[in-house]
Amino acid sequence: MTQAEIKLSSLLLCEHFGEIVEKIGTHLIRMGSQPLRMIAHDTGMSLDQVRKALCVLIQHNLVTYQLQKRGLVEYEAQCSRVLRILRYPRYIYTAKTLYSDTGELIVEELLLNGKMTMSAVVKKVADRLTETMEDQLSFSSDGKTMEYSEVSNTFVRLADTHFIQRCPLAPETPEPLEAPPPPAPTLVFNEKDMYTVPRLNLIGKGKRRHSDNDDNSEHKAKRQKPNTDSTEPPADDGIYWQVNIDRFHQHFRDQVIVSAVANRMDQTSSEIVRTMLRMSEVTTSSNAPYTQPLSSNEIFRSLPAGYNISKQVLDQYLTLLADDPLAFVGKSGESGGGMYVINLHKALASLATATLESIVQERFGSRCARIFRLLLRKKHLEQKQIEDFAMIPAKEAKEMMYKMLSSNIVSLQEIPKTPDHAPSRTFYLYAVNMLSSARMLLHRCYKSIANLMERRLHETKENRRLLEKSQRVEAILASMQATGAEEAQLQEIEEMITAPERQQLETLKHNVNKIDASENQVDETIFLLESYINSTMKN
Amino acid sequence: MARSGRGRGRTAFTFDVGAIGFARGEALPEAAFKPSALYPPTDFKPVPLKAGEDEDYLVALKQEFRTTVRNTPYFVCIKNEDQGVERYSKKYLRINQADLEWTPDWRQLPREMKPKKKITKGGKLKTKPAVSKANVDVLKKLEELEKKSDGEKSDEEEKEKERGEEEEEAEEPDEYDEEEHEEENDYISSYFEDGDDYGAGSDDNMDEATY
Numbered sequence: 001m002t003q004a005e006i007k008l009s010s011l012l013l014c015e016h017f018g019e020i021v022e023k024i025g026t027h028l029i030r031m032g033s034q035p036l037r038m039i040a041h042d043t044g045m046s047l048d049q050v051r052k053a054l055c056v057l058i059q060h061n062l063v064t065y066q067l068q069k070r071g072l073v074e075y076e077a078q079c080s081r082v083l084r085i086l087r088y089p090r091y092i093y094t095a096k097t098l099y100s101d102t103g104e105l106i107v108e109e110l111l112l113n114g115k116m117t118m119s120a121v122v123k124k125v126a127d128r129l130t131e132t133m134e135d136q137l138s139f140s141s142d143g144k145t146m147e148y149s150e151v152s153n154t155f156v157r158l159a160d161t162h163f164i165q166r167c168p169l170a171p172e173t174p175e176p177l178e179a180p181p182p183p184a185p186t187l188v189f190n191e192k193d194m195y196t197v198p199r200l201n202l203i204g205k206g207k208r209r210h211s212d213n214d215d216n217s218e219h220k221a222k223r224q225k226p227n228t229d230s231t232e233p234p235a236d237d238g239i240y241w242q243v244n245i246d247r248f249h250q251h252f253r254d255q256v257i258v259s260a261v262a263n264r265m266d267q268t269s270s271e272i273v274r275t276m277l278r279m280s281e282v283t284t285s286s287n288a289p290y291t292q293p294l295s296s297n298e299i300f301r302s303l304p305a306g307y308n309i310s311k312q313v314l315d316q317y318l319t320l321l322a323d324d325p326l327a328f329v330g331k332s333g334e335s336g337g338g339m340y341v342i343n344l345h346k347a348l349a350s351l352a353t354a355t356l357e358s359i360v361q362e363r364f365g366s367r368c369a370r371i372f373r374l375l376l377r378k379k380h381l382e383q384k385q386i387e388d389f390a391m392i393p394a395k396e397a398k399e400m401m402y403k404m405l406s407s408n409i410v411s412l413q414e415i416p417k418t419p420d421h422a423p424s425r426t427f428y429l430y431a432v433n434m435l436s437s438a439r440m441l442l443h444r445c446y447k448s449i450a451n452l453m454e455r456r457l458h459e460t461k462e463n464r465r466l467l468e469k470s471q472r473v474e475a476i477l478a479s480m481q482a483t484g485a486e487e488a489q490l491q492e493i494e495e496m497i498t499a500p501e502r503q504q505l506e507t508l509k510h511n512v513n514k515i516d517a518s519e520n521q522v523d524e525t526i527f528l529l530e531s532y533i534n535s536t537m538k539n
Numbered sequence: 540m541a542r543s544g545r546g547r548g549r550t551a552f553t554f555d556v557g558a559i560g561f562a563r564g565e566a567l568p569e570a571a572f573k574p575s576a577l578y579p580p581t582d583f584k585p586v587p588l589k590a591g592e593d594e595d596y597l598v599a600l601k602q603e604f605r606t607t608v609r610n611t612p613y614f615v616c617i618k619n620e621d622q623g624v625e626r627y628s629k630k631y632l633r634i635n636q637a638d639l640e641w642t643p644d645w646r647q648l649p650r651e652m653k654p655k656k657k658i659t660k661g662g663k664l665k666t667k668p669a670v671s672k673a674n675v676d677v678l679k680k681l682e683e684l685e686k687k688s689d690g691e692k693s694d695e696e697e698k699e700k701e702r703g704e705e706e707e708e709a710e711e712p713d714e715y716d717e718e719e720h721e722e723e724n725d726y727i728s729s730y731f732e733d734g735d736d737y738g739a740g741s742d743d744n745m746d747e748a749t750y
Contacts, residue, residue: 015605016605016608016613016614017608017613017614017615018614018615018616019615019616020616021613021615036651048654049615051651051652051654052615053615054652055643055648055652056613056615058643058647058648058652059643065648067649073649073651088600088601088604089597089600089601089604090597092600092604093593093596093597108604111604112604112607112608112611113611113613114613167647185646185647185648185649238644238646238647240644362583362585362586363583364583365582365583512602513598514588516598516601516602517588517589517594517597517598519601520594520597520598520601521588521594
C-alpha cells in the first residue's frame with residue numbers, strides 16, 4: 001500500500017463510518033493483520049470500541065479475519081476494497097440502467113449495509129419504493145404499493161447475471177456441549193450455489209410510512225422489542241448477499257471497449273462487439289485475456305432483433321475489425337464462417353496507452369506527446385534519434401525529455417560499451433515503460449482524489465454555520481407547510497437567509513458538485529489503469 | 540571520490556557537458572536544494588469536466604449515499620455532539636432511533652467480537668467517582684466510628700461475616716441469570732447504544748420527543 005492509498009482509504013473510512021472506525025481501519029491497513037488485543041493496545045482505544053469498529057468493518061467486507069494457530073484470530077483490512085467505496089455511485093447507477101429503479105435500490109441497500117439477507121433486502125426495497133410512489137401520488141387516496149414478488153424477481157435476475165452473490169457461509173454445526181466452540185467460524189465459499197437464490201415465500205406489499213392506525217401501533221410494538229416480534233427466523237436466515245464487484249467491473253470494462261470501438265469505427269461495429277461480449281459474459285472468466293472463440297454464424301444469430309444487417313455485411317465488419325491495427329478483435333480460425341475472439345488484454349492495454357498519451361498531451365503539450373508517441377512506437381531511442389524523428393530542435397527536445405524523465409513518464413536506460421560506465425562510451429536509451437508509468441499515474445490519481453476530498457471537507461467546514469442555518473430554516477419551513485401556514489409567514493421565514501448568504505450557499509453547492517464530479521471522473525481513470533495493471537500482471 | 544583532485548567549478552563533471560545539450564560557455568541551471576513549489580505554476584490549464592445527465596446523476600447519487608450512510612448504525616460517532624442548547628429544528632430532523640440499532644449476526648463473527656457483561660462495567664463506573672469525592676469524609680467518619688464502637692467490635696464483625704457469606708451465596712445464581720440473559724438478547728440493550736448518554740438517548744425519551 002502506498003502512502004497515497006492509505007491516506008485516501010482513511011479519508012473514505014472517516015467519511016462513511018466515522019472517526020473510530022477510521023482509526024481502527026487505517027491502523028490495520030498500515031500494520032497488516034493483527035489480533036484484537038494488539039489493535040486495542042496499539043491504538044489505545046477501549047476493547048469495546050475496537051470490537052464495534054471491527055464489527056462494522058467486517059459487516060461491510062472491508063476486513064476479513066482468519067484463525068491462526070493457538071486460537072488467535074487475526075484481522076486484516078482489505079485496502080483495495082476500501083478504495084472501491086469511491087465507485088459505489090457507479091455501481092448503483094449501472095444497476096439502475098440495467099434493472100431500473102428496483103435494481104438501483106437493491107444494489108444501494110446492499111452497499112449501504114454491506115451484506116443482507118434476501119428477505120431483508122426485498123422488504124426494505126419494497127417499502128422504499130412504496131414510499132416514493134406515495135410521494136408522487138400524494139393526492140390520490142389509494143396509493144399504489146410495491147409487491148414483494150416484483151422486487152424479488154429483480155433480485156433473482158441480479159443474482160442470475162452474477163451482479164450480486166452470496167457471502168461466504170458459516171457452516172451450521174450442531175453445538176457440541178463438551179468441546180468449546182472454535183473462537184472464529186471458518187467461512188466457506190460454496191462456489192456451486194454462489195448465485196442460487198433461496199426459495200422464499202415472499203408475499204406482501206411494501207408498507208407505507210404512516211398509513212392506518214393499526215399499522216402504526218404494530219410499528220410501535222416493534223420498536224419496543226426490536227428482535228422478539230418475529231416468532232421464527234425468516235427462511236433464508238444466515239444466507240447473506242453482497243454486491244459482486246468483479247462482475248460490475250467486467251461490465252464497466254465491456255462498456256469501455258464497446259464505446260472505444262464506436263468511437264474508432266461506427267455504431268454498427270460497436271453493436272457487433274457488444275453482442276460478442278454479451279455472448280461470452282458467462283463463458284469467460286472476468287480476468288481472462290481472450291474471450292471464447294465465437295463463429296460468425298453464432299454472432300449473426302445473437303445480434304439484437306432490431307439490427308437487420310445481412311450476414312455478408314456482418315462478415316465484412318468482422319474482417320474490418322480483425323484487420324484494425326488496434327486488434328481489439330482477432331481471428332482465431334476459419335471454421336464456422338470464421339472464428340473471432342475479443343482480445344481483452346490488448347483492448348485494455350490500448351485504452352490505458354491512450355489515457356497515458358492524452359495525459360501527456362494535456363500536461364506537457366502536444367510536442368511532448370509527439371515524442372511520447374514516437375517512443376511508444378519505436379520502443380528504444382537515443383537522444384539524437386528522438387530529435388531527428390520528432391523533428392524538434394535539439395535543445396527543446398532535450399528540455400522536454402528531461403521534463404518527462406523527471407516526472408517518470410519516460411525512463412532512461414544506460415547501456416555501457418565498456419565496463420567502466422564512462423558516459424562518453426555509453427548509450428543512453430529512452431523508453432516508455434507502460435506498466436510503471438501506469439502505476440505512477442494510478443498513484444497520482446489516488447493522491448488527487450485524496451486532495452479533492454480534503455478540499456471538499458475544507459469547503460464544507462468553512463461554511464458550516466451557514467449550512468446549519470439553511471438546514472434549520474428548511475426544517476422549519478417544512479413543518480410550517482405541513483401545519484398549513486400562511487404564505488406571508490412562509491416568506492418571512494424564507495427571508496431569514498439573506499441574499500448574500502444565499503449566494504454564498506450557491507457557490508458552495510457549485511464547488512462541492514464540481515469536486516464530487518471530479519472525484520467520480522478520476523475514479524474512471526483509476527478503473528482503467530487498474531484493470532490494465534491487473535490484466536498485465538496476470539498474463 | 541572520483542571527483543577529488545579534478546579541479547573546481549564546472550569541470551567537476553566526469554563527462555562532456557555538451558553531450559546533454561549545453562553549448563560551450565553556457566551557464567548551467569542552478570542546483571536545486573529545496574523541494575519544488577507546493578503549487579507550481581501550471582503551463583497547461585485542465586480541460587473541463589465531462590458534463591451531462593449521467594454525470595449529474597452520479598454526483599447526486601454520491602452525495603445522497605454520503606448523507607444516508609451517516610444515518611445508518613454503521614456510522615460510529617464518538618459522542619453525540621452536545622450543542623448545549625436544544626435546537627428547535629432537532630424536532631424535525633427525523634432520526635428514528637430504532638433504526639440506529641443493529642445486531643450483527645454473531646454466527647458470522649469470531650466469538651471474541653461479542654461483548655461480554657455490561658453490568659460489571661456499569662458498577663465500576665458508579666462506584667469510582669463516589670470514592671474519590673468523599674475520600675476525606677470517609678476517613679473522618681471511620682475514625683469516629685472506631686471511637687464509638689470499640690466495645691461492640693467483635694460481635695459486629697462476626698455478624699458481618701455471616702451476612703457476607705449469605706450475600707455471596709445469594710449473589711451467585713443472580714449473576715448466572717444475568718449472563719444467560721445477556722446471551723439471549725445481548726447487544727441491543729447495551730452495546731450499540733452510545734455508552735455515554737445511555738438513558739438520556741434511550742428509546743422512550745425519543746418517543747416523547749417525536750410524538
